[in-house]
Amino acid sequence: MTTAGFKVWRSDDAGGHFADYSVDVVPGMVVLDAIHQIQATQAGDLAVRWNCKAGKCGSCSAEINGNPRLMCMTRLNTLNLLEPVTVEPMRAFPLLKDLVTDVSWNYAVKKAIKPFKPRPPDAPDGTWRMQQKDVDRVQEFRKCIECFLCQDVCHVLRDHHQYDRFIGPRFLTYAAALEMHPLDAEDRVQELKDVHGVGYCNITRCCTKVCPEHITITENAIIPLKERVVDRFYDPLTRLLRVFKS
Amino acid sequence: METHEYDVLVIGAGGAGLRAAIEASAAGVKVGLICKSLLGKAHTVMAEGGVAAALANVDDRDNWKVHFADTMRGGQYVNNWRMAELHAKEAPDRVRELEAWGAVFDRTKDGRILQRNFGGHRYPRLAHVGDRTGLEMIRTLQDQGVHRGIDVYMEFTVVSLQVTDGRASGIVGYERERGRFKVFNAAAIVLATGGAGRAYKITSNSWEGTGDGHALGYQAGAELMDMEFIQFHPTGMIWPPSVQGILVTEGVRGEGGVLLNKAGRRFMFDDIPEPYRNQTADNEEEGWRYTQGDKNARRPPELLTRDHVARCIMREVKAGRGSPHGGVFLDISWIKKRLSGGAEHIKRKLPSMYHQFKELGDIDITSEPMEVGPTTHYIMGGIRVDADTQMSSIPGLFAAGECAAGINGANRLGGNSLSDLLVFGKRAGEYAAIFSRENRRVPVDPASAQGAADAALKPFAHGTGRAENPYTVQATLQDMMQSYVGIVRREDEMQHALVELAALKDRADRAGITGHREYNPGWHTAIDLENLLTVSEAITRSAIERKESRGGHFREDYPDKSPEYATFNIVTRRGPDGSMEVRRVPLPPLPPELKQIIEEQKS
Numbered sequence: 128m129t130t131a132g133f134k135v136w137r138s139d140d141a142g143g144h145f146a147d148y149s150v151d152v153v154p155g156m157v158v159l160d161a162i163h164q165i166q167a168t169q170a171g172d173l174a175v176r177w178n179c180k181a182g183k184c185g186s187c188s189a190e191i192n193g194n195p196r197l198m199c200m201t202r203l204n205t206l207n208l209l210e211p212v213t214v215e216p217m218r219a220f221p222l223l224k225d226l227v228t229d230v231s232w233n234y235a236v237k238k239a240i241k242p243f244k245p246r247p248p249d250a251p252d253g254t255w256r257m258q259q260k261d262v263d264r265v266q267e268f269r270k271c272i273e274c275f276l277c278q279d280v281c282h283v284l285r286d287h288h289q290y291d292r293f294i295g296p297r298f299l300t301y302a303a304a305l306e307m308h309p310l311d312a313e314d315r316v317q318e319l320k321d322v323h324g325v326g327y328c329n330i331t332r333c334c335t336k337v338c339p340e341h342i343t344i345t346e347n348a349i350i351p352l353k354e355r356v357v358d359r360f361y362d363p364l365t366r367l368l369r370v371f372k373s
Numbered sequence: 374m375e376t377h378e379y380d381v382l383v384i385g386a387g388g389a390g391l392r393a394a395i396e397a398s399a400a401g402v403k404v405g406l407i408c409k410s411l412l413g414k415a416h417t418v419m420a421e422g423g424v425a426a427a428l429a430n431v432d433d434r435d436n437w438k439v440h441f442a443d444t445m446r447g448g449q450y451v452n453n454w455r456m457a458e459l460h461a462k463e464a465p466d467r468v469r470e471l472e473a474w475g476a477v478f479d480r481t482k483d484g485r486i487l488q489r490n491f492g493g494h495r496y497p498r499l500a501h502v503g504d505r506t507g508l509e510m511i512r513t514l515q516d517q518g519v520h521r522g523i524d525v526y527m528e529f530t531v532v533s534l535q536v537t538d539g540r541a542s543g544i545v546g547y548e549r550e551r552g553r554f555k556v557f558n559a560a561a562i563v564l565a566t567g568g569a570g571r572a573y574k575i576t577s578n579s580w581e582g583t584g585d586g587h588a589l590g591y592q593a594g595a596e597l598m599d600m601e602f603i604q605f606h607p608t609g610m611i612w613p614p615s616v617q618g619i620l621v622t623e624g625v626r627g628e629g630g631v632l633l634n635k636a637g638r639r640f641m642f643d644d645i646p647e648p649y650r651n652q653t654a655d656n657e658e659e660g661w662r663y664t665q666g667d668k669n670a671r672r673p674p675e676l677l678t679r680d681h682v683a684r685c686i687m688r689e690v691k692a693g694r695g696s697p698h699g700g701v702f703l704d705i706s707w708i709k710k711r712l713s714g715g716a717e718h719i720k721r722k723l724p725s726m727y728h729q730f731k732e733l734g735d736i737d738i739t740s741e742p743m744e745v746g747p748t749t750h751y752i753m754g755g756i757r758v759d760a761d762t763q764m765s766s767i768p769g770l771f772a773a774g775e776c777a778a779g780i781n782g783a784n785r786l787g788g789n790s791l792s793d794l795l796v797f798g799k800r801a802g803e804y805a806a807i808f809s810r811e812n813r814r815v816p817v818d819p820a821s822a823q824g825a826a827d828a829a830l831k832p833f834a835h836g837t838g839r840a841e842n843p844y845t846v847q848a849t850l851q852d853m854m855q856s857y858v859g860i861v862r863r864e865d866e867m868q869h870a871l872v873e874l875a876a877l878k879d880r881a882d883r884a885g886i887t888g889h890r891e892y893n894p895g896w897h898t899a900i901d902l903e904n905l906l907t908v909s910e911a912i913t914r915s916a917i918e919r920k921e922s923r924g925g926h927f928r929e930d931y932p933d934k935s936p937e938y939a940t941f942n943i944v945t946r947r948g949p950d951g952s953m954e955v956r957r958v959p960l961p962p963l964p965p966e967l968k969q970i971i972e973e974q975k976s
Binding site: 256 | 410412418419483484502507508512519520527612614615733837842845888895
């Protein structure tokens with residue numbers, strides 16, 4: 128049986144350090160399996176968040192050899208095992224312990240986005256009619272498993288700490304799913320500009336690259352929202368009309 | 374200890390818990406919601422195929438009566454008929470309600486909610502979103518819930534359900550982040566903690582599925598029913614080893630996927646049970662036409678109930694006709710021969726299956742078959758509740774979803790779980806709210822609460838040294854249950870399992886851990902272990918008591934169904950001396966009008 132070296136972030140009184148572990152490699156193994164093996168045999172109190180181990184719940188986000196990934200979907204045979212594999216927590220959020228971060232900011236942000244408000248039903252029995260081609264684009268956004276890797280990698284949050292001014296790619300995608308929902312009758316464009324900070328995104332596409340669900344966050348979600356804001360607030364003709372109206 | 378007070382306290386934030394919390398909150402009472410993980414990560418998120426409801430959008434012959442009869446037949450007639458009736462009648466409204474809350478289901482050509490075929494359902498009945506229906510549901514409910522003023526406590530572990538003067542009064546637990554204990558005092562408590570698949574080695578369940586609600590209810594004096602009925606889903610991934618057990622949705626077969634043995638034979642045609650013979654295709658051509666929506670065709674045998682398909686797979690493997698890694702082949706790629714653009718069609722209808730096999734197994738399902746085998750998926754058994762209100766035998770204690778028993782009988786039909794948790798989640802929330810208005814909170818006894826907290830801290834006192842490693846004990850338990858109380862059961866093996874369980878309990882009592890109380894997974898494992906052991910004992914004792922084969926319960930020593938056993942459910946309860954009592958409880962009599970529906974649907 129081959130073994131692989133792991134350097135895993137462990138919290139300590141001074142903040143934290145990388146601890147070395149050795150893991151027995153079995154076929155098809157993913158990084159989360161290695162972390163579980165370390166827990167079961169070497170470090171029972173190693174904190175890690177995980178649920179489904181099938182890429183569906185978005186709990187086991189971490190930075191593996193510096194790349195934001197889901198631990199359950201990162202196979203060891205895609206990594207260079209001649210060097211130790213580093214596993215550390217997402218760096219855009221406050222650390223709770225070891226690999227577990229405090230992601231509560233994300234829940235607070237989501238709650239502040241105006242909820243879905245449907246138009247009146249289309250049929251007398253209280254139901255609606257929508258064509259598949261009209262729901263395809265929001266279904267893409269609704270694939271999101273809320274792993275927050277896009278938030279982790281976004282430099283506006285990670286490097287510039289604009290948590291009070293910018294909701295991040297996850298919640299711009301969420302807002303896009305609501306705004307483009309065929310039944311939704313709510314208007315969030317003003318808030319997108321003033322509160323949610325869509326203008327802070329400068330389209331570096333980092334979020335799109337790390338999305339484990341392959342959602343085209345930048346092109347399909349964020350840019351159309353930026354366009355809506357521009358159309359309403361910065362289009363010269365509309366501005367002129369507004370001046371006359373007032 | 375810090376104490377929080379609520380009218381209704383919901384434990385568990387999967388589909389049933391969220392739906393209960395929403396309903397109770399809508400009734401105007403103060404609601405607290407406790408999640409074992411982060412909000413939105415519960416096991417519901419993994420449900421793939423769809424939610425069963427007789428909307429009749431795709432086939433107008435469907436209605437609640439057909440759904441009711443399908444559910445009873447699938448459960449081999451030991452279901453609680455009233456729950457099956459309520460479920461079939463109310464599921465369509467619960468699904469339409471989700472659409473009003475923002476869920477985006479796949480569409481029919483005329484713009485309504487699309488429905489797909491699934492095992493044991495006579496007509497296409499499952500509203501779905503590709504193969505990620507559970508995610509759509511939990512997100513919709515979560516987003517609906519957070520705007521209703523429900524207080525959510527994430528990453529919180531409940532260690533004890535408190536009963537005061539015969540009434541449910543509250544819970545004791547700790548928040549995982551800091552390891553601090555808290556007491557919740559509530560007039561009504563809803564258990565919605567999901568399943569117990571983690572009692573087995575090969576399972577599709579997430580880490581949360583440790584039977585917490587089952588065990589909390591049992592320890593507090595509630596009854597558990599039907600615990601012998603475990604659903605082994607026929608198609609789990611089997612290779613590579615690290616993905617063993619991960620679910621492969623029945624939707625693959627609903628979309629035309631076929632099961633093959635190593636000789637390439639569609640072995641499901643070899644054994645079609647009598648009750649299904651009239652409704653099942655006897656040739657490949659007819660089966661294919663059914664999956665493509667031909668109303669005159671009968672369904673292919675791959676869409677027989679899960680218990681039967683799982684046993685047929687076991688038969689092939691045992692007879693040496695299995696795949697290289699001990700399963701069989703599931704092939705969807707063959708539909709390319711029948712459908713132009715077949716590969717794209719597969720990716721669109723089964724995106725997460727495509728993704729899962731590509732990334733975890735290096736398999737492209739649009740061009741090669743998958744290797745699959747049975748995986749522990751669902752427990753039909755749970756807390757015994759009143760059908761209409763979902764209240765248990767303890768006043769003020771309610772249960773809904775997988776941790777409650779009754780609707781599924783001996784075997785659950787795919788898609789009936791997502792509808793179960795909507796229908797009975799709503800009912801539990803509704804009646805818990807009513808109960809909380811009619812009955813004042815009773816206080817939690819401080820000494821009892823302190824005792825529960827002290828007991829939960831025991832693993833720290835044991836340290837490591839000569840103590841047992843909780844991870845090792847858990848793995849041993851999972852191996853043992855897989856070997857002795859698995860898909861094929863025998864008296865002597867199960868008796869042996871009881872001996873092993875006693876030894877494992879002793880080891881679990883001596884579990885010790887390192888580190889401190891903040892976010893310590895070793896500690897959680899030690900606590901989960903107690904729940905798993907309780908549930909495993911209930912499964913084993915109930916399975917010993919049922920000396921026949923029915924649904925998810927297959928006895929090698931009693932391979933046939935016995936009419937005698939069709940007349941009662943098996944119930945376990947904590948006896949006065951702390952040992953587990955097993956008894957038989959007669960099924961409630963089936964009203965003639967429902968009996969007639971069942972007879973009419975037999976043709």
